[in-house]
Amino acid sequence: MRVHTLGSGDPEFAVVACLHGDELCGKNAIERFLAAKIPVEKPLKLIIANEEAIAEGERFLDEDLNRAFPGHENSESHEDRLAAAVLDELDGLQVLDLHSTVSFPEPFVFYHRLTSHTRRLLRATGLARAVNISHVGGGLINHVDGVAVECGLKGSDEASEHAYNVLVNFLASHRIIDHDHALSDPDVYRVTEVVPGAGYEFLGENFEEVEVGEVYATKDGEPEKVAGESFFPVLMSTGGYDHLIGFAAQRLGALSSLEDDPSDD
Ligand SMILES: [Zn+2]
CATH class of the missing domain: 2.40.50 (OB fold (Dihydrolipoamide Acetyltransferase, E2P))
Incomplete structure (x- = not known):
């Protein structure tokens, strides 16, 4: 796991990429953001989670990390241990989790429970569609205060572009960076x-x-x-x-x- 903490003090927000090692859009967006050296006005944590799976070009090594939460520190399974470490890094933070898919080119955002926090996080993505995925259970966003964005088709340049745009909009909406942004009022679906x-x-x-x-x-x-x-x-x-x-x-x-x-x- 690679963790970048920007700014000084304790971050309130974190962006997570590569819970799935073969979904590189979030990593590309984070690396593009870091390279741009946009100054942060509030502290921020950026996490590239499953570096070992990325290195192998695989979704995971032992088990699906996004189904392993809360995880176990001393497990035999790489992802079971990593899940515990990721949750530890995210303790008390509001989270934007970036993914990609094989099924749909346009970005949309998943959440588990609508609260004042998640409502604000959903709007801060700037996206037009949100989906309540609580029926399916599991997943990082069932264990933290957060939302997960499907950025587009796995491996596509468009997914990386969407991931970057969502990241910038999300940070600017929370006044972490000074940048143009728009809060959306997404159409909401429930699985x-x-x-x-x-x-x-x-x-x-x-x-x-x-x-x-x-x-x-x-x-x-x-x-x-x-x-x-x-x-x-x-x-x-x-x-x-x-x-x-x-x-x-x-x-x-x-x-x-x-x-x-x-x-x-
Ligand atoms: Zn994923």
Whole structure:
């Protein structure tokens, strides 16, 4: 794990890249930001998490780091140990976590629970779409006060460009740097179903509504996948996951129209 702390004092905010070692957009954005030497007006922590997986060109070495939280300090598993170390670095901080995908070229942002903090973090990304992923559970943002951005297609220059733009907008929105920025009022979706299936061809488009009765995935020798109710596909793809087509979501409306989620405690 590589940690850069900029400015003086205790940071309130952190940006995390490469929980998945084969998703380099966040690392590229952080390195571009560091090279630009933009002065920070408040302290900031930048983390490139799974350097060992990056070096191997792999998503992970022993297990998916983003499914390993809270992790264990003395584990046999590299990612289980790293998860504990990452959480330690992020203790008490508000977090922007940068990822990329094989399923959708436009950036959007995930969150777990809508609070005054996450509402502000979602708006600070400047993005047009936000997705409540709490139905799926796990993930870093279930363990910290934070949001996770899918920046675009894995390995694409556009994903790195989106990651950089989100990073700069996020920092400027929180007055960490002095730069043009815009707070957005994203359209919010909530994942309500994990859609299983291996080897299916996904026929729809992410964030475009699938109507009741519509065939949205096919596979030779298997019944077609037909929508039992209308839904919005999220991270659905052909061959993106081993055992999933992706996720089905409902649209909740503009962020500004939504109440905070009730707290768990
Ligand atoms: Zn990822």
